[in-house]
Amino acid sequence: MKSSINKLIKTMSLVVILLVFYSFTFQSNEWLAPAESNKFDNPLKDDGKALAKGKKIYYQICATCHGRTGIGNGPGGTAFTIKPADHTSEKVQSQSDGALYWKITNGRGDMPSYNSLLSKTQRWQVIEFMRSLKKN
Ligand code: HEC
Numbered sequence: 001m002k003s004s005i006n007k008l009i010k011t012m013s014l015v016v017i018l019l020v021f022y023s024f025t026f027q028s029n030e031w032l033a034p035a036e037s038n039k040f041d042n043p044l045k046d047d048g049k050a051l052a053k054g055k056k057i058y059y060q061i062c063a064t065c066h067g068r069t070g071i072g073n074g075p076g077g078t079a080f081t082i083k084p085a086d087h088t089s090e091k092v093q094s095q096s097d098g099a100l101y102w103k104i105t106n107g108r109g110d111m112p113s114y115n116s117l118l119s120k121t122q123r124w125q126v127i128e129f130m131r132s133l134k135k136n
Pocket of ligand 1: 029031057058061062063064065066076077080082083084085091092095100103104108109110111112114126
C-alpha cells in the first residue's frame with residue numbers, strides 16, 4: 001500500500017516537473033520587443049518609393065527564410081526549430097513598426113541581426129514592404 005502511494009507521488013511530481021518545463025519552453029517562443037520600441041518613429045511611413053526599395057531588399061535577403069510571399073516557407077528556414085515567422089499573419093502585422101524594427105535590428109536565434117548588415121533607412125524600407133504583405 002505504502003509503496004503504491006510512493007509511486008503515485010513520484011508520478012505526480014514527474015508530471016508537475018514536465019508541465020513546468022513545457023510552459024517554460026512554450027513561453028520562450030514568445031518574442032516580445034521592449035515596450036519603448038513602440039515609440040520609434042517610422043520616418044518612411046506610407047512612402048511608395050521606400051516600399052519599392054524594401055521589396056528588393058526583402059527578395060534578396062529575407063525571402064531566403066521567410067519566402068517571397070512572406071508566409072515563412074523559404075528554403076533557408078526549413079531545418080530551424082523555431083520556424084521563420086509568417087509576415088502576413090495577424091501576430092506579426094498587429095505589431096508596431098517600431099517593434100518590427102527592433103526585432104530586425106536585434107534578431108534572435110536563427111533570425112539574424114541586421115544592425116550592421118542593413119542601414120537604418122533600409123530597415124524602415126523593408127518594413128514598408130512587409131506592410132504590403134498584409135492582404136496577400
Ligand atoms: C536565416 C533565416 C532568416 C533570414 C534571412 C531572415 N529571417 Fe526573419 N526570422 C527568422 C526566424 C527563424 C524567425 C523566428 C525567430 C524567433 O521567433 O525566435 C524570424 C523572425 C522574424 C521577425 C519577428 C516576427 C515575430 O514573430 O514577431 C521579423 C520581424 C523578421 N524575422 C523579419 C525579417 C526581415 C525583415 C528579414 C530580412 C531583412 C529577415 N527576417 C531575414 C529567420 C530569418
